[in-house]
Amino acid sequence: MTATPATTKTDNEADVEAAAAEEPAAASAGTATETAADTAPDAAAQDADDDELGDDLPPASPVRTAIGAGAAAVVSGALGLASLTGTWTGKVLSERETLLGQIKTAQGGSASAQIHEIYADSWHTTAAVNGGFALLALLVGAFVLVRPAFGAPDAHPQPGWVRAVALGGLVLGAIGLLLSVGMFFDLFATLPSTGS
Secondary structure (H helix, E strand, O other): OOOOOOOOOOHHHHHHHHHHHHHHHHHHHHHHHHHHHHHHHHHHHHHHHHHHHOOOOOOOOHHHHHHHHHHHHHHHHHHHHHHHHOOHHHHHHHHHHHHHHHHHOOOOOOHHHHHHHHHHHHHHHHHHHHHHHHHHHHHHHHHHHHHHHOOOOOOOOOOHHHHHHHHHHHHHHHHHHHHHHHHHOOOOOOOOOOOO
16 A cells, blocks of 8 residues: 655645635625615614604603593593482482481471481482582592693693593583582572471
8 A cells, every 4th residue: 555645735825725715704894894884874864864753752651641541531420420310328328317317306306306307417418428529520520631731741642532521520520519519508499397
């Protein structure tokens, strides 16, 4: 068997291979530099456009604001309606006053005392509870309507239905409060008289 001599690379061959390997890397680096240089003005122009449009502002949360305002408006409307139609709480307290009046007059009493204890106190309790609901409706409705006037201006104004429902609650609350005050002070109807 004859031994084949090992091939060794000369210094010139090694230099040629190294130069060949460096050429694609330099070419790709040059292309990347040219691409970055070409896109740099585009990126600067895009940033300028974003600044003009205000896209770099922190995102607001219009969904959360609209949900809270909408819920408050619906609560205002419900409270206003409850102040006109009456509530379970008002009925229970009214019946309690009636029962207390019956207990107080069970051992006897004048007719006017019975009217006052059994009917007037119950009537006034119902008026007071309805007036409380009306006042809450007024406060919540007014809060929803005037809230946008305070604080930083919002890019997303309240939806129209929120303002409409809040205004409805405000009006119902005002009517309920007027009726409750009139009922409490016996302006619309007086208590029965025992005089002949």
